[in-house]
Amino acid sequence: MDQSASLSVLWRWYIYALHGYATEIIFTAMWEFVFNLNWKLMGNTSIWIMPIYGISGLVCEQIYLECSKRKLPLFARGFVYLIWTYLWEFSSGFILQQFDLCPWDYTHYDWDVMGLITLEYAPLWYLLSIIIDRYVIQYTRQLYWGPIHKDFDIADKHE
Template identity: 35%
Template structure:
């Protein structure tokens, strides 16, 4: 069951990233909507399956509380995985140009996006969606 959730989270994460980077290409006036991701992102997004026990604990909480907790978890995962990959010259993202970045591996202004992503991952890993 956990393997299926890992794969589902990895694929969902990849799809979200493809849509986000594809739409982001409009800012560069690229009407081809070319998207970008990395193989590294699959296991990083897949790790959202480890939110399952947390989802059980939070299931009766308000969505704002759940979303904020998931945002913190995602920021932590992004910071740890980004720092590790950066140390080995393999980090596929670099936020050092962004105003609200931390060590170039997380962007605090992405909190609303991670809030929504956390609630989407919750739907995938929730015991009720099994």
């Protein structure tokens, strides 16, 4: 009897939220290093990023499933994710901005829209969406609760 079960929506949301949170911190640390030669590698973000990335991850899952069903090529899926990313970043930022809580401000970029999105980030968002499609979503959807499979039992490796 197989007692394993796929992770619930809440657990997958949590994984996507943590992934986004960590990615944001790494990105801001690398940005500081590249542009300011800050060897401390201090990244920063806002706690608001977690629900934003968590929800986006779940939506990207649905995009992934629908695009896979339609056999849309990976390069085309990247553009679908890119459109979603800009819609979500703008709308979530707009809501947060109404309460003076938006943690990002792109007004200093040439191609910003209300300071909430910037088209300069399109190549980065596109590349990250391909990585999310190929790795994050696929591996997250493979996670499950249940007994350890014999092939992965560490105790067997030590005998």
